[in-house]
Amino acid sequence: MRSYLEFEKPVADLEGKVQELKALGQNGDAVSIGDDIAKLEAKAAQALADIYTKLTPWQKTQVARHPDRPHAIHYIAALIEEWTPLAGxxxxxxxxxxxxxxxxxxGRPVAVLGQEKGHDTQTRLKHNFGMAKPEGYRKAVRLMDMADRFGLPVISFVDTAGAYPGIGAEERGQAEAIARSTEACLKLSVPNVALVIGEGGSGGAIAIATANRVYMLEHSIYSVISPEGAASILWKDSARAQDAAGNMRITAQDLARIGIIDAIIKEPVGGAHRDPDVVLKAAGDVIAAALAEFDGKSPAEIKLARRQKFLAIGRELKL
Incomplete structure (x- = not known):
């Protein structure tokens, strides 16, 4: 059963009718309904394309949070062979x-980081909805130190609403852990590539996304705070999240235009969840091309390129 967002209701209605007609056909209805199904499918596809050519920032936020969107575990399963997880x-x-x-x-040995939200109640609780605590970022630092020692490129899949803001996390040094993880990204002498695959929220995202190359999926978001958080601060009303999203420049298109990210990975019409295999392959191709750029470069050159990339942000805004 496909999940539909509120603004996708016209598509949901049309695709629902398609499923009803297909069910009638399976039940041996004598009436020829093949042409009707084809017409409805074409109409649904056009409606979907019309909607997705003019998404608002708030609608893109909803797509980025879609429950069926591929998560870090899907990218790892599709792109990483001989996967060996490390814990603690x-x-x-x-x-x-x-x-x-x-x-x-x-074929290339790599180190991998990924924020995992989970896909149902049990896994969402297990993964704390992708909101890492200090020990998560210290684990990331441990992996990056290991990658640096053994000359392994680092690939990061970013998907978090933000770092966990609970009391225990603050007591264990959440801000310091995020800062150390960001520092570890910057100090790497091996290339690192980050993909924002859903939400890129605040320091929780930048802690593993301070990379030589930063890419975003077409309908992902990346911001210093969530729209709900910004609305709560600006207007003391989280219900105005839609207004905040429209003014924050959180979309991939906005961030590419002002030089925060390097490029956008195109998604199928309707979002990555409509055809995950296409997105996973496209992500793999982008990662491969990014890593190839640094083949033959010295550790000093890789570090300098990363440093210059982040120092240049904001100097020449492409408005």
């Missing part, structure tokens, strides 16, 4: 909100 920060404990491990990407 060697200090406090394990945090399942951040996946970390080693494997091979198209």
């Amino acid at each position: 920060d060697r200090n406090f404990g394990e945090d399942a909100a951040i996946l970390a491990g080693l494997g091979r990407f198209r």
